[in-house]
Amino acid sequence: MEFGPHLILATLEGAVTAAVLALTAVGLSLVFGVMRVVNIAHGEFYMLGAVIAWYVAQMVGGHPALGFVAALVIAPLVVGALAAAADVTILKHIEYDPERTIVATIGLLYVIQQLTLMTYGPEARPVEAPFSGRVELPWYEWFETLFGMAQPWGWSITSYKLFVIFAAGAVLCGVWAMMARTRIGLLMRATQADRDMALAFGIPVERVYALVFGIGAGLAALGAVLIVPIQQAHYLMGVEPLLLAFIVVIIGGLGSLPGTVLAALFIGLSDGIISVFFSPTLAKILATLLVGLVLVFRPQGLFGTRTA
Amino acid sequence: MTKLIKGTSRRGALKTLAGAAAGAASLPLWARYAQAQSSEPIKIGFQQHSTGIGAAYGRWYGRTTEAAVKLINEGGGINGRKIEIIAEDDGTDPKRGAEVVEKFANQHGCDVGFGTLFSHVVIGSAPRAGELKLPYFVVSEGHHVASGMLNRYTLQPGITDVKSQVQAMAPYVSENLGKKVTMIFPDFAFGHDHRDFFTAAIEEQGGEVLEQIAIPPSETSFTKYFPQIPRDTEVLYHVMVGPAVLTFVKELGEFFGDQGPEIFGFIDSLEAVDISSPGLEFLEGTYFWEGMPRYAQEDQSEHEAFYREAVGVDETGASVSDPSDVSTYAHMFGCWETLHIIKAGMEASGYAGPLDRAKLIEAVEAMGDMPESQAHPQGAKRFNGKTHQVFGHQHISRVENGRLVRVHTTSIDDTMYPDEVDYTTQPL
Numbered sequence: 001m002e003f004g005p006h007l008i009l010a011t012l013e014g015a016v017t018a019a020v021l022a023l024t025a026v027g028l029s030l031v032f033g034v035m036r037v038v039n040i041a042h043g044e045f046y047m048l049g050a051v052i053a054w055y056v057a058q059m060v061g062g063h064p065a066l067g068f069v070a071a072l073v074i075a076p077l078v079v080g081a082l083a084a085a086a087d088v089t090i091l092k093h094i095e096y097d098p099e100r101t102i103v104a105t106i107g108l109l110y111v112i113q114q115l116t117l118m119t120y121g122p123e124a125r126p127v128e129a130p131f132s133g134r135v136e137l138p139w140y141e142w143f144e145t146l147f148g149m150a151q152p153w154g155w156s157i158t159s160y161k162l163f164v165i166f167a168a169g170a171v172l173c174g175v176w177a178m179m180a181r182t183r184i185g186l187l188m189r190a191t192q193a194d195r196d197m198a199l200a201f202g203i204p205v206e207r208v209y210a211l212v213f214g215i216g217a218g219l220a221a222l223g224a225v226l227i228v229p230i231q232q233a234h235y236l237m238g239v240e241p242l243l244l245a246f247i248v249v250i251i252g253g254l255g256s257l258p259g260t261v262l263a264a265l266f267i268g269l270s271d272g273i274i275s276v277f278f279s280p281t282l283a284k285i286l287a288t289l290l291v292g293l294v295l296v297f298r299p300q301g302l303f304g305t306r307t308a
Numbered sequence: 309m310t311k312l313i314k315g316t317s318r319r320g321a322l323k324t325l326a327g328a329a330a331g332a333a334s335l336p337l338w339a340r341y342a343q344a345q346s347s348e349p350i351k352i353g354f355q356q357h358s359t360g361i362g363a364a365y366g367r368w369y370g371r372t373t374e375a376a377v378k379l380i381n382e383g384g385g386i387n388g389r390k391i392e393i394i395a396e397d398d399g400t401d402p403k404r405g406a407e408v409v410e411k412f413a414n415q416h417g418c419d420v421g422f423g424t425l426f427s428h429v430v431i432g433s434a435p436r437a438g439e440l441k442l443p444y445f446v447v448s449e450g451h452h453v454a455s456g457m458l459n460r461y462t463l464q465p466g467i468t469d470v471k472s473q474v475q476a477m478a479p480y481v482s483e484n485l486g487k488k489v490t491m492i493f494p495d496f497a498f499g500h501d502h503r504d505f506f507t508a509a510i511e512e513q514g515g516e517v518l519e520q521i522a523i524p525p526s527e528t529s530f531t532k533y534f535p536q537i538p539r540d541t542e543v544l545y546h547v548m549v550g551p552a553v554l555t556f557v558k559e560l561g562e563f564f565g566d567q568g569p570e571i572f573g574f575i576d577s578l579e580a581v582d583i584s585s586p587g588l589e590f591l592e593g594t595y596f597w598e599g600m601p602r603y604a605q606e607d608q609s610e611h612e613a614f615y616r617e618a619v620g621v622d623e624t625g626a627s628v629s630d631p632s633d634v635s636t637y638a639h640m641f642g643c644w645e646t647l648h649i650i651k652a653g654m655e656a657s658g659y660a661g662p663l664d665r666a667k668l669i670e671a672v673e674a675m676g677d678m679p680e681s682q683a684h685p686q687g688a689k690r691f692n693g694k695t696h697q698v699f700g701h702q703h704i705s706r707v708e709n710g711r712l713v714r715v716h717t718t719s720i721d722d723t724m725y726p727d728e729v730d731y732t733t734q735p736l
Binding site: 009010017117121123124134136152153154158240275276 | 526533568
């Protein structure tokens, strides 16, 4: 395939990766920003979202869209509730101590993964997309003597993949609106800025924490529900999104939402494009190298603010 | 003063004997069998991919093994002894694979190890089996057994290897589908076997491989690789394994739409996947290699019918109890046949216990032609004792009305190649 269409196709594929990555990474970033908790179990909340989506789709039956819409609502809520419960029962009791929360969330990772293996099993299972038309992209080129529209094979994307890109964009706008325009967002920002002062002003910090942890996990689950009709639900699927989300959050600046979204776009697109033209391994190498460079030259991340 | 030395009195001797008898009665069960070892079950360590990327194969390898063991035990077992399967999950992980082999030999006291499929696990485990002198019967397809990379204790007598499969397929592909081929394969040992041997085989047919697209085994989305397929490709050759296979085939269909080259795939890209899954309609008219045809063919032999029923698979290749649970039919016969070969080998060598392991290896090495039978429902085979590799018939099927219909069967001679190793020269 020629360079032009090839590049556009890679960009579109990268945009799907970026969309889901942005949701996952914003969840991680939110939790770190407000609670200062490095959540190693984040990838498992993502995996849980996909697995629950499969269960919901199985139970609902009928037209695939019904099951998918139900999963879109139920999976993030269930995962969010589970995460909030984990916050109240575990993280609160270790007083959000940075080292201990890392160990606790590593433990949580294994517990969730093994419980999923014991109940859901080791198989990869698909959820049917609510709709999935093949959208042919227009392409023009010279044929010997005349200029006309061509249809090179592969020069297309599915309508569902386009939907994922737009849906993720809409959810991210929602998160931004929540943080910037609502009372709960205000409480979160206040807690993020100064926990002790927020407590002194009567903000129920513990409840805010449980909510933030729940929302963070719910966002990861939402990303997984969106991706599961493209890929499949599998108990080991949480590993890669966790690593990529950490890369994104470090580059974007821990706790900075705009930085996270921008970094997710950058990493998602570069992953799509570099793996097409060179190799997927090179894409990962460059992303990790970028993390190293950011940590050396701008430790607070591209959009982060330096803490004293 | 003279010290009195007590002699052994009759009463004293009786006491000692009574004590020894009581002691023997209290020994653990295993020790009591010391006198009656021949009635103890033969322990076969089953290295099973229950979890990890090989889980679908592990599930069906397990069911096939269970069915074969039931049949053998009902027929009186091996040398009058029952078979006992000791299954251990290796997580489809080479490191855990080696640990499992260690457990078979040292913890469970297994007579042999058996069952491994994924080539990287075989490569990780075989050296340990060789060191422990544990006969290790693999049901993989990698060329590493016959290439001489492993050792005398590793054998592959129940399933053919990639080199012989692709060599036998290449003439059909070049004559019927096209000569300009693009290959897509997983980026590890098994995929590299496909890359190397099919490229050589198609060149021998006067064809050429335009592009080789290697995909990392952990990859979950594939569309971004497909634009590398050159437009003058006549045949797309694909083989993919693991939990992402459905995604792979589906995205392939989305990519080509109603255009695209002829498609020839190894059934590995579709093992345990229902052909009628949404998004796979484009497979209609495409071709697949099958070790054993998933759909019952019109001329299915009585042996295959028996086997199909014994492992609980219906005529579409799905589980009798759950039609959505599709089997790994093209590979799992290897477990059934390997267990029957272990039986034949142990009977030929008069195998009585771990001390006879070397005799067992020599007995299997002495095997040659294996006729089609209940023990070999996939078809006749020819074992090469020097390379420890079996050769057999291969099938090409075409998807017609959502069924895999066999269109070509190769001869055993099509699959043969010159020996690359002689394991019989290695010490036992």
